[in-house]
Structure formats: C-alpha cells, structure tokens
Amino acid sequence: MAAVLQLSQVTKAYGALRALDGIDISLPDNAYISLxxxxxxxxxxxxxxxxxxxxxxxxxxxxxxxxxxxVPPHRRNIGFxxxxxxxxxxxxxxxxxxxxxxxxxxxxITDSAxxxxxxxxxxxxxxxxxxxxxxxxxISGGQRQRVALARTLITEPSLVLLDEPLGALDANLxxxxxxxxxxxxxxxGVTFLHVTGSETEALAMGDTVLVLDRGRIAQADDADTVxxxxxxxxVARFLNCYNLFEGQLSKDDFIxxxxxxxxxxxxxxxxxxxxxxxxxxxxxxxxxxxxxTAEEVRIEGTFIADEYSGAAINSFFSLDDGRVIEVESHxxxxxxxxxxxxxxxxxxxxRQNALVYA
Amino acid sequence: MAMTAATAEPASADRPARKMPDRTLWLLAPxxxxxxxxxxxxxxMMVYVSFWTQTTFAITxxxxxxxxxxxxxxxxxxxxxxxxxxIWLIVLAATLIVGYPAALFVGxxxxxxxxxTVLLVLCVIPFWTSFLIRVLAWRPMLGKEGAINLILQGVxxxxxxxxxxxxxxxxxxxxxTQIYCVFMVGPIAFMMGRIDQSVIEAAQDLGAGFWRIFRxxxxxxxxxxxxxxxIFVSVMVLGEFATSAALSGRKVNLLGNIIVTQVGSxxxxxxxxxxxxxxxxxxxxxxxxxxxxxxxxxL
Numbered sequence: 198m199a200a201v202l203q204l205s206q207v208t209k210a211y212g213a214l215r216a217l218d219g220i221d222i223s224l225p226d227n228a229y230i231s232l233x234x235x236x237x238x239x240x241x242x243x244x245x246x247x248x249x250x251x252x253x254x255x256x257x258x259x260x261x262x263x264x265x266x267x268v269p270p271h272r273r274n275i276g277f278x279x280x281x282x283x284x285x286x287x288x289x290x291x292x293x294x295x296x297x298x299x300x301x302x303x304x305x306i307t308d309s310a311x312x313x314x315x316x317x318x319x320x321x322x323x324x325x326x327x328x329x330x331x332x333x334x335x336i337s338g339g340q341r342q343r344v345a346l347a348r349t350l351i352t353e354p355s356l357v358l359l360d361e362p363l364g365a366l367d368a369n370l371x372x373x374x375x376x377x378x379x380x381x382x383x384x385x386g387v388t389f390l391h392v393t394g395s396e397t398e399a400l401a402m403g404d405t406v407l408v409l410d411r412g413r414i415a416q417a418d419d420a421d422t423v424x425x426x427x428x429x430x431x432v433a434r435f436l437n438c439y440n441l442f443e444g445q446l447s448k449d450d451f452i453x454x455x456x457x458x459x460x461x462x463x464x465x466x467x468x469x470x471x472x473x474x475x476x477x478x479x480x481x482x483x484x485x486x487x488x489x490t491a492e493e494v495r496i497e498g499t500f501i502a503d504e505y506s507g508a509a510i511n512s513f514f515s516l517d518d519g520r521v522i523e524v525e526s527h528x529x530x531x532x533x534x535x536x537x538x539x540x541x542x543x544x545x546x547x548r549q550n551a552l553v554y555a
Numbered sequence: 556m557a558m559t560a561a562t563a564e565p566a567s568a569d570r571p572a573r574k575m576p577d578r579t580l581w582l583l584a585p586x587x588x589x590x591x592x593x594x595x596x597x598x599x600m601m602v603y604v605s606f607w608t609q610t611t612f613a614i615t616x617x618x619x620x621x622x623x624x625x626x627x628x629x630x631x632x633x634x635x636x637x638x639x640x641x642i643w644l645i646v647l648a649a650t651l652i653v654g655y656p657a658a659l660f661v662g663x664x665x666x667x668x669x670x671x672t673v674l675l676v677l678c679v680i681p682f683w684t685s686f687l688i689r690v691l692a693w694r695p696m697l698g699k700e701g702a703i704n705l706i707l708q709g710v711x712x713x714x715x716x717x718x719x720x721x722x723x724x725x726x727x728x729x730x731x732t733q734i735y736c737v738f739m740v741g742p743i744a745f746m747m748g749r750i751d752q753s754v755i756e757a758a759q760d761l762g763a764g765f766w767r768i769f770r771x772x773x774x775x776x777x778x779x780x781x782x783x784x785x786i787f788v789s790v791m792v793l794g795e796f797a798t799s800a801a802l803s804g805r806k807v808n809l810l811g812n813i814i815v816t817q818v819g820s821x822x823x824x825x826x827x828x829x830x831x832x833x834x835x836x837x838x839x840x841x842x843x844x845x846x847x848x849x850x851x852x853x854l
Binding site: 248250269270271272274275276277279281283284285286287296297300301302303305348349352 | 751753754756757758759760761762763764767768771772775776
C-alpha cells in the first residue's frame with residue numbers, strides 16, 4: 198500500500214517542553230488509523246502540525262510524496278475535523294457543507310448547480326437529508342458532528358484528521374457514531390487519522406493503532422497486537438487493562454516490591470522502565486488455602502470493593518505495600534469467587550501470561 | 556388518588572406563574588417611570604411646542620404649522636439638514652475605515668487577553684481629557700500656523716500653509732472621526748473576540764485564503780459589532796453641535812447648531828421643529844441599521 202503521509206523525525210518544542218520528540222509515522226492509503234494518547238502526550242499538536250496550523254521545528258512531512266512543511270494549511274488539502282466541530286455559526290447546514298467547494302483557493306466551483314448536487318450527495322452519505330436548510334444551532338450534537346465530517350469530505354481530501362471527534366457526544370451516540378465513521382470512511386476510500394484519549398475507542402476503530410507517549414510514537418500495530426503485546430510499560434498503562442509492577446529483572450525472576458515473580462521463558466522487551474504487567478482478566482481469585490500449580494504466580498491481597506458492569510465484575514484488592522490490583526472476572530465463564538470485604542484472598546495467574554519489560 | 560393528583564397539580568403550577576408578574580413589575584417600574592418622565596413626556600412636549608405660535612419676542616400656545624412651513628421653505632434650515640446628513644455619512648464611513656482594521660487587529664490577531672485589554676484602554680485614552688479640550692486642541696494642530704502646516708513646511712513638502720485644514724468641513728470631519736472612532740472600535744473588537752479561532756482554522760483547512768475567509772466568515776460574524784458601533788456613532792454625530800462650532804468657525808451649521816442658536820434667541824418653536832426633525836432622522840437611521848442585522852439573534 199502506498200503511504201499517503203510520512204513523517205520523519207518531526208519535532209516541535211514549546212520552550213523547554215518537547216511536545217513532539219522525533220515522530221516517525223507512515224500512514225497507508227485507504228485505512229482507518231487511530232492514535233491513542235493520554236492528555237498532554239502531544240496528540241493535538243501532532244494533528245495541527247500535519248494540517249499546517251503549526252510548523253514543526255525540524256523533520257520532514259511528506260504528503261502524497263511531496264514535502265509540505267512550508268505549504269500553508271489552505272493549500273494542503275488535508276481535512277481536519279475539529280473536536281468542537283467549529284461549524285460556521287452564520288451559515289446553514291448546506292452552507293457549511295458547501296463552503297469548501299465554493300471558497301477554496303485551488304479550483305473553486307462557481308456553478309451553484311454543481312455545488313448543490315455535490316452537497317446533496319454528501320448529505321445523503323452522512324445521513325443528514327432533510328436538514329439542509331437548518332441553522333447549525335438548531336441541530337443536535339450528533340448531527341453537528343456529521344456536518345463537520347461532510348464539510349470536510351466534500352472537498353475530497355486524501356487524508357482526514359479527526360481530533361477526538363466523538364469527545365463532545367454523549368456515550369450512547371458515541372458508540373453509534375463509531376460504526377458510522379468506519380462505514381463512511383470505507384465508502385469514501387480515504388485515510389482517517391482519528392485521535393482519541395480513549396483506549397476502547399482507539400482499539401475498536403483503528404485498522405492500525407498508534408500509541409503516542411510524551412511526544413514519541415511508542416507503538417504502531419494492529420489493535421490485537423497493541424492490546425495483547427503492548428511494546429512498553431507506558432503503552433500497557435494507557436490501555437487501562439494491565440496491572441503494572443515496577444522492579445528489577447534478575448535471571449529467572451522479576452523482583453517487585455510485593456515479591457518475586459518467577460518467569461517462564463518470557464523475552465523481556467527492552468524499552469523504558471523495567472516493569473511486570475499482568476492483564477486484569479488473566480488473574481483469578483482463590484481462597485488462601487487453594488492449591489497453586491508450578492506454572493502459576495500467587496500473591497495475597499485484601500478485597501476492597503467490586504464494580505458490576507453487566508458482562509464482567511471488576512474487583513479491587515489492596516496489596517501489602519498499599520497498591521491496588523484490579524481483577525476482571527467475565528461472568529460468562531464461571532460464577533466468580535464472592536469476596537467478603539476486608540477478607541484476604543490469593544490472586545493467581547499463569548507465568549506465561551505476564552509481560553515483562555526491562 | 557388520581558383525583559387529588561389532578562387537582563393538586565394546577566395549584567402548584569399556578570403559584571410560580573402568579574408570582575412572576577409581581578417581580579416583573581418591580582423590576583420594570585424604575586426604568587419605565589424614569590423614561591416616561593424624562594424622555595417620553597419631553598419628546599411629546601417638544602412635538603407640541605413645535606406647533607405653537609412664535610412671534611419675535613414671545614411664544615403662545617396657539618396651534619399653527621407656521622414654524623414647520625418656515626423650516627421646510629428656508630434654504631438655511633434645509634441646507635443645515637443636508638449638511639448634517641452629509642457629515643454624518645462621511646464621519647460614519649471614516650470611523651468605519653479607521654476603526655474596523657484596528658478592531659480586527661485587537662479582537663482577532665491579538666490572542667493574549669491582557670494585551671487586548673491594554674490596547675482597548677489605549678483607544679479610550681483620549682477620553683481622559685474633557686470633550687471641549689479635545690475639540691479645541693485641534694486648533695493649534697490644524698491651524699494656519701499649526702503643527703501640521705509647520706511640519707509640512709519645515710520638511711519642504713509645501714511652501715504655503717494649507718488653509719483648508721482648519722475652519723472648514725474637513726476640520727469638523729477630522730475632529731469628529733477622532734472623537735467617535737473608539738465607539739466603532741469597541742463593539743467590533745468585542746464581536747471579533749467572540750469568533751472562535753478554530754472556525755477560522757476550519758475555513759483555512761477547507762482551502763480558503765485570507766481574503767476569502769475575511770469576506771465569508773469574519774465580516775459576517777463581525778456585522779453585529781459594526782451595526783452597534785454605527786448606531787453609537789450615528790446618534791452622537793447627528794446630535795453634534797460643539798465640534799462643528801469650535802472647528803468650523805461657524806461655517807458648518809448642523810441641525811444641532813440651529814437648535815442652539817434658536818434656543819439662544821428664544822425661538823422655542825423653531826428649535827422644537829428642528830428637534831423633532833432631528834429625532835425623526837435618528838429614529839430612521841437606527842431603525843435602518845437594526846434591519847441590517849438581527850441583533851437579538853446575534854448577541
């Protein structure tokens with residue numbers, strides 16, 4: 198697949214803060230890419246640099262094979278969907294959507310019949326038919342989101358940047374718009390770069406998931422790999438489904454503050470801080486007296502509370518050094534151990550399920 | 556059970572509804588009383604007096620349209636009306652031409668709120684001196700031996716002083732534009748400040764260059780500010796008499812100057828006619844400006 202966008206060694210600093218610290222990415226044509234990063238990781242700045250609202254300090258940006266660092270945003274033809282939608286408040290839905298066609302500097306369309314036909318097509322594509330003449334203040338949040346998207350798609354950009362596009366919507370609508378965004382993208386055949394702070398959104402939407410950590414790309418893989426094999430402890434932390442222990446790697450053990458975890462042939466990834474990660478749903482809760490096999494690791498914890506979420510129960514245990522461990526038990530598998538508040542339990546997992554970083 | 560619920564509901568819904576008019580009345584009363592006593596009654600009085608009979612030294616409440624006929628058949632009064640309209644239009648255009656770019660800069664390009672406030676305060680600095688001093692200060696500036704002429708002669712650009720600078724329509728326009736410009740800058744800068752930066756970036760991202768964005772986004776979104784500023788400037792310029800008296804050497808007579816002269820010579824009926832004409836003119840101007848933009852929707 199041809200790369201539509203290639204960034205190499207892009208840096209951007211604000212005073213002493215290195216917001217982008219040597220970004221290397223290559224986005225394929227016709228794909229849905231999600232970019233996961235916690236707040237402050239530089240994800241909005243990265244989008245603004247790609248769109249041209251900010252100039253990088255160094256590095257190169259190749260868009261469709263041409264360098265664009267010096268090209269102003271209105272000549273780049275990279276779509277940008279703003280987090281707050283940034284609709285033109287004085288124009289109708291149709292006026293907003295037609296704006297790009299009528300007002301762009303390169304090749305504007307002056308024939309109003311052509312514009313009307315194109316608006317009609319794109320309005321049907323995003324499902325806004327019948328609302329063309331409404332003011333943008335008279336439509337709902339989800340509809341505004343669609344207007345923002347339609348307004349960008351009508352100019353036929355090869356790349357659309359979406360800055361937390363679902364952040365302003367309520368939870369119900371967010372899930373529905375996810376499927377819709379993917380469907381719209383497939384119909385247009387362009388590349389979407391979707392920035393989000395939500396790990397579930399990033400994993401659900403992206404053909405490829407990029408993880409941004411302190412101005413660097415920490416991982417770029419498909420969703421399954423990112424979820425099951427995060428490349429560093431920082432990525433594991435953003436995924437919000439791993440218990441992490443800091444510590445030291447010795448020959449056959451990982452020495453953590455709560456004890457030694459024996460290893461079983463894991464290859465430690467050498468990046469960043471040494472850490473030991475075990476996924477919430479890989480841990481089982483047993484009574485203290487229950488036996489443990491040779492491949493298992495066992496620690497003890499005091500039950501604090503649990504949270505019921507329908508398909509699963511998340512239980513929280515505090516260890517002897519005060520840290521809290523989360524355990525996720527899927528209710529479809531077996532009735533989980535019912536825990537007594539302040540009771541002590543054994544937390545057990547298989548050695549091979551742990552991820553080790555050194 | 557259902558019965559009691561049904562009867563209880565209207566009673567509870569009634570209570571707040573009954574209370575509201577009370578509060579409305581109390582909130583409105585001071586303003587309404589004030590406006591009736593000091594605005595509505597005097598205006599009606601002015602209209603009434605304009606139909607009184609004016610003799611050289613006295614005025615009697617016998618109704619007649621003689622003053623009105625006199626006003627509209629006299630070249631002096633009609634030319635004053637025309638001068639007023641002409642100067643108003645020129646000053647309005649001048650304040651807009653000078654003020655709009657300044658407001659655009661302060662409201663849109665200066666994103667730091669503190670700097671924005673400082674710049675707006677700078678615009679208001681001329682108001683730290685009294686109106687009369689500000690007007691009179693133009694004389695040593697524009698006069699035959701004033702600063703501008705001296706400098707231009709010193710540099711060698713001219714060898715004879717430009718006389719038209721002072722005691723002419725030009726000097727009145729210069730003076731008024733300087734005084735009223737800030738009333739144009741303020742409201743426009745306010746509207747500019749409310750434009751979301753990301754809206755402009757969105758237009759840029761869709762491919763529009765600066766002038767296109769200015770025409771299609773910035774100008775329409777700042778129109779309410781222009782209209783409010785234009786109303787401020789219009790109302791003040793139309794009622795002006797001091798600037799023209801001080802800077803035109805009595806050559807430029809606005810309706811305001813006619814009123815001052817007529818009142819000075821105790822011609823109350825004529826003054827009232829000029830006053831009514833001026834009030835109607837302002838009413839038309841304000842109504843026309845309000846038609847340009849629906850302020851209730853925009854603000």
